[in-house]
Amino acid sequence: MAEIHRKPHAIMISVPYQGHINPFLNLALKIASNGFSITFVHFEFVHHRLSKAHHCNKTHVDIFSQARESGLEIRYTTISDGFPLEYDRNANFEEYWGWILREFPARVDEFVGKIIQSDPYLVHFLVADTVFSWPATIAEKYNLVNVSLWTQPALVFTLGYHLDLLRENGHFPCKDNIDEEVNYVPGIKSISTRDLISVVKESEQGQYSMVESVHMGFDQVKKADFILHNTVYELEAETLSALNKYQPNYAIGPVNFFKNLPSYTVSKSLWSESDCTQWLESKPPSSVLYVSFGSFVLTSRQVIEEIAYGLLLSEVNFIWVVREGILSSGDTNIMPDGYEDEVKDKGLIIPWCNQIRVLSNPAIGGFLTHNGWNSTIESMWCGVPMICYPFLYDQPTNRKLVVDDWKCGISLCDGTISVDRKEVAEKIKSFMSGAASKSLRQEANKVKTILHHALEVDGSSQGYFDRFIKDLKEKIHSTITSIE
Incomplete structure (x- = not known):
């Protein structure tokens, strides 16, 4: 049989949210650096938003251009989700995800077919977000090797993977006000129902399209050839070992910190980095609490006010990144009137920052976070302990890992979204300077060491990535051979 020399080409499509896009971007660069050709696909509205964002120094187009200049084969293109650019996808979340669930797959089908027809001399394979309902x-x-990227921890993945077990045991949908132990899922010793992912909760069943999408996504991932996890084996060994009994799973994280990739600058803030750094450098080591609840958090003005005045009462120095759209009302005037004047030199309120640079600053002593997985990973990477205040999706489960399993954080409140400013103040004081703060920092540094070593040449994540590339090449080769 003649030797096959057709070059492997990945078609990569991410869910259009920042917590998913960033890992996909870094994975694209990593795969390309291993000799593969890449087509990185953005939703059109994401491309438009990133291109016009006034704080962006380099768009993803620029990043991939720089990658090509360094010798990597990366193409960049967009796909329409079927809605006009000005359509408010967040405000119409249920309608939007209903469309993505039922109508968008046909667009992807046509899109992938055209890519394959345009270059039949490449051997194409698919790298898609696990959340999508169509990859398998x-x-x-199209007879493509199917790679699924899961951007959250393996614990969250295995809960979704075993939705049938949750349903059989009366925990899907799960009543919101019960506290029961789930101890029947393979790879999980025990987890409280209060820490389950929000899509299995009874109150979330109104978001029917998202619940159905997650369900269909996990049905589809059971047909994937390879599943990549943005986590570290040592942190979730039991869960990942159990998953490997079903399919090939590879813990390759933290993906956003892959080594030896082309360097690029992601963003600059309206509030200059120098101003932010100067403010931090004026504060003692470990004296500043960094506060950020991500870019897609829905909560009430009352909660924001209680946290805001809790910070003031604590008398702790803080930086708070306040983004538009954080309130469920859609109101962009987020902070209490006159709050910034009251803060004075104790707090710095900014619209954006380079989170890694801030978390890496010696002045930072803790992170008050919603526990989005990207933020959680970044905090652990920098050895910064967390005060956890999860809202929805994977965040309650991520909190469980941080507080109960890895012991590098505490909960702001127990099993509720409501907060009281006095309780917030006391919790922050204790966290930043109380008796438990030293232990939290020690545990945070242990986790930091695990994450950093995982990406070294002899680390577990690098080893799993190398194994994935080897297995992928063998699978692609066997696929081509069977066709020809």
């Missing part, structure tokens, strides 16, 4: 169907139609 499209991979089967």
Whole structure:
């Protein structure tokens, strides 16, 4: 049989949210650096938003241009989700995800078909977000090797993977006000129902499209050839070992910190980095609490006010990144009137910052976070302990890992979203300078060491990535051979 020399080409499509896009971006660069060709696909509205964002120094187009200049084969393109650019996808979340669930797959089918027809001398394979409801169907139609990227911890993945077990035991949908132990899921010793992912909760069943999408996504991922996890084996060994009994799973994280990739600058803030750094450098080591609840958090003005005045009462120095759209009302005037004047030199309120640079600053002593997985990973990477205040999706489960399993954080409140400013103040004081603060920092540094070593040449994540590349090449080769 003649030797096959067709070059492997990845078609990569991420869910259009920043917590998913960033890992996909870094994975694209990592795969390309291993000799593969890449087509990185953005939703059109994401491309438009990133291109016009006034704080961006380099768009993803610029990043991939720089990568090509360094010798990597990366193409960049966009796909329409079927809505006009000005359509408010967040405000119409249920309608939007209903469309993505039922109508968008046909667009992806046509899109992938055209890519394959445009360059038949490449051997194409698919790298898609686990959350999507279509990857296995499209991979089967076009005979593509199917790689699924899960951007959250393996604990969250295995809960979704075993939705059938949750349903059999009366925990899908799960009543919101019960506290029961779930101890029947393979790879999980025990988890409280209060820490389950929000899509299985009874109160979330109104978001029918998202719940159905997650359900279909996990049905589809059971047909994937490879599953990549943005986590570290040592942190979730039991869960990952159990998953490997079903399919090939590779813990390759933290993906956003892959080594030996082309360097690029992601963003600059309206509030200059120099101003932010100067303010931090005026504060003693470990004296500043960094506060950020991500870019897609829905909560009430009352909660924001209680946290805001709790920070003031604590008398702790803080930086708070306040982004538009954080309130469920859609109101962009987020902070209490006159609050910034009251803060004075105790706090710095900014619209954006380079989170890694801030968390790496010696003045930072803790992170008050919603426990989005990207933020959680970044905090652990920098050895910064967390005060956890999860809202929805994977965040309650991430909190469980941080507080109960890895012991590098505490909860702001127990099992509720409501907060009281006096309790917030006391919790922050204790966290920053109380008796438990030293232990938290020690545990945070242990986790930091695990994450950093995982990406070294002899680390577990680098080893799993190398194994994935080897297995992927063998699978692609066997696929081509079977066709020819």
